[in-house]
Amino acid sequence: MARKESTSLTEAELRLMNVLWDRGPSTVKDVLDALPAHPPLAYTTILTTLRILEDKGYLEHDKDGRAFLYKPRVPRDQARQSAVRQILSRFFEGSAEQLVLNLLKTEKLSSDELKSLRKLIKEAQ
Numbered sequence: 001m002a003r004k005e006s007t008s009l010t011e012a013e014l015r016l017m018n019v020l021w022d023r024g025p026s027t028v029k030d031v032l033d034a035l036p037a038h039p040p041l042a043y044t045t046i047l048t049t050l051r052i053l054e055d056k057g058y059l060e061h062d063k064d065g066r067a068f069l070y071k072p073r074v075p076r077d078q079a080r081q082s083a084v085r086q087i088l089s090r091f092f093e094g095s096a097e098q099l100v101l102n103l104l105k106t107e108k109l110s111s112d113e114l115k116s117l118r119k120l121i122k123e124a125q
Contacts, residue, residue, distance in 0.1 A: 007056055008086055009079065016049055017058060017072065017079065025062070025071040 009017060019034045020026055026034070028047050035041060050070050053059045058079070061068040074082075084099075092098040109117070 008083065009058070012049055013053055013056075013058070016046065016053065017076075020059065020070060020072050021076045025069040027064070027067045027069060029067075031070070 015035065016031055019031050023030065023034060028043060028050060031050070032041065032043055032046050035046075050059060050061075054061065054070070058072065058074050059070050060073050061070045063069075088094055088096060088099055092102070
């Protein structure tokens with residue numbers, strides 16, 4: 001049986017999406033130039049990954065002369081929300097409470113972060 005295609009972002013895809021969210025429409029060369037030199041990525045690797053992102057619906061492209069300009073179709077916040085929903089579904093049986101409790105138990109939050117969370121909780125009531 002064929003493996004189901006994933007719509008979530010891999011680490012490599014996320015790196016490229018971050019470049020496009022930060023820079024806006026970019027060519028493959030623009031993306032390559034914006035990435036750190038280590039680990040080095042080949043032009044063809046970036047091109048292939050951008051095409052995969054386009055197939056997944058995260059990107060679209062326009063022709064600019066001989067080059068393609070790739071641009072996000074999905075805003076960063078929407079991608080974040082989708083990722084959180086996937087984590088909730090896969091690891092926390094859909095319970096936002098369990099996710100938040102896990103974060104509070106496992107992550108060291110500053111007093112400012114805790115104050116901000118308390119404020120958000122109060123506003124949500």
